[in-house]
Amino acid sequence: xxxxxxxDINCPFCYLGKERFGQALAExxxxxxxxxxxxxxxxxxxxxxxxxxxxxxxxxxxxGISEAQAxxxxxxxxxxxxxxxxxxRTEGRDYGNSFDMHRLLHYALAQDExxxxxxxxxxxxxxxxxxLFGDHERLVEVAVAAxxxxxxxxxxLADPQAYADEVRADEAEAARLGATGVPFFVFDRKYGVxxxxxxxxxxxxxxxxxxxxxxxxxxxxxxxxCGPDGCELPSRD
Numbered sequence: 001x002x003x004x005x006x007x008d009i010n011c012p013f014c015y016l017g018k019e020r021f022g023q024a025l026a027e028x029x030x031x032x033x034x035x036x037x038x039x040x041x042x043x044x045x046x047x048x049x050x051x052x053x054x055x056x057x058x059x060x061x062x063x064g065i066s067e068a069q070a071x072x073x074x075x076x077x078x079x080x081x082x083x084x085x086x087x088x089r090t091e092g093r094d095y096g097n098s099f100d101m102h103r104l105l106h107y108a109l110a111q112d113e114x115x116x117x118x119x120x121x122x123x124x125x126x127x128x129x130x131x132l133f134g135d136h137e138r139l140v141e142v143a144v145a146a147x148x149x150x151x152x153x154x155x156x157l158a159d160p161q162a163y164a165d166e167v168r169a170d171e172a173e174a175a176r177l178g179a180t181g182v183p184f185f186v187f188d189r190k191y192g193v194x195x196x197x198x199x200x201x202x203x204x205x206x207x208x209x210x211x212x213x214x215x216x217x218x219x220x221x222x223x224x225x226c227g228p229d230g231c232e233l234p235s236r237d
Contacts, residue, residue, distance in 0.1 A: 096133025
């Protein structure tokens with residue numbers, strides 16, 4: 001079974017949602033047979049590459065609220081993170097263009113290191129003081145710490161077209177599926193879950209998607225059959 005998750009590194013609820021889904025998956029009886037693929041979704045693709053700014057000021061502008069209200073919202077998200085044991089800086093974080101990060105995540109997928117890189121990017125953005133945006137050297141540092149080859153990472157970042165089509169394809173697919181925000185979880189292309197739902201919701205989605213993988217086969221009638229040990233003898237009655 002495949003679970004696809006559309007996310008953006010800028011999105012705090014993607015950070016929380018990944019953890020809640022992970023908790024549900026860890027308790028799922030068939031976890032070893034679930035393939036998880038992370039898909040790209042840019043919350044604000046209009047932000048120029050290399051530009052960054054304070055998150056609280058951006059939230060205040062976007063939603064027409066005061067910076068004090070935006071800061072309170074951040075503290076609320078931080079409290080949710082703390083309940084799950086996730087580190088979260090409620091002050092001093094930046095936002096920025098995430099396209100290069102998504103390109104690197106597609107490279108990491110090809111190297112079977114996507115999960116490790118995504119965790120590292122979330123940690124760098126939400127828990128560490130040094131800004132993640134607008135600094136390729138910082139991005140290289142985080143990617144290498146996640147287990148990726150430094151020269152390969154630099155090669156991807158140096159070529160703006162590397163994995164760009166894959167990122168855009170993910171975003172086009174999200175639009176086709178009707179996703180207008182993230183996180184957005186799709187279970188076997190049958191069920192969708194929007195938002196950082198409680199782990200119980202993800203557990204139900206896993207159970208339902210697993211149950212619907214194949215139609216149950218109803219056996220009608222039974223006769224003589226052959227198997228690895230030979231064939232049944234015809235009845236002498």
